[in-house]
Amino acid sequence: MALAESLRALGAGLADAGRQRLALAALDVEDQALRAGQLLAALLAVAVLALLALAALAATVVVLLWDSARIAALVGVSLFFVAGAVLAFWRLQRGLRERPPLLAATMAELRKDVDQLAGRRP
Template identity: 45%
Template structure:
C-alpha cells in the first residue's frame, strides 16, 4: 500500500467522521427547534391569558375601591406589578445562567473523537 493510498483512506475516514458528526448536530438542532417552538407557543398562550386575567383583576380592584381608597388601590397595584417584574427578571437571569450547552451529544462525541485521536481511549475506532 502506497503512502498516497493511505493518505486518501485517512482523508476519506476523516470526511466520513465529520459527515456523521454534522448529521448528529443537524438532528439535535431539529429536535431543539421543535421543542423550542412548542414551548414558545405554550408560553405565548399562557402570557396572553395571564394578561387578560391580570387586566380583569386590576379593573375589579379599582372599581371595588374607587369611592373610598382609589389612590391606595392604584398604588398597591403598581407596587405589585413592580414586584412581579423584578421577580420575573431574577428568574430569567437565573434560568439563563444555568441553561445547558447547545448540542451536548455532538460535543460529547467530538470529545470522544479527540481523545481517541490522542490515544487516550483504548477502544480506538
C-alpha cells in the same frame, strides 16, 4: 500497496466520522430550534392569558375599593404589577444563564473521537 489501502481506509473512516458528527450537529440545531419554538408559543399563551386575568382582577379590586380607598387600591395594584415584572425578569435572567450550551452533544462526541484517535481511553 497495503499502505495506500490503509491510508485510503483511514481517510474514508475519518470522512465518515466527520459526516456523522455533522449530522449530529444538524440534529442538535434542529432540536434546539424546535424546542425554542414550542417554548415561545407556550410563553405567549401563558402571558396573554395571565395578563388578561390580572387586568380583570386589578379592575375588580379598584372598583370594589373605589368609594373608600381608590388611590390606595391603584397604588397597591401598580406595586403588584411591578413586583411581578421584577420576578419575571429575574426568572428570565436565571433561565438564560442556566440553558445548556449549543451543540453540547456534538462537542462531547468530537472530544471522544479526539481521545480515541490520540490513543487515550475515555
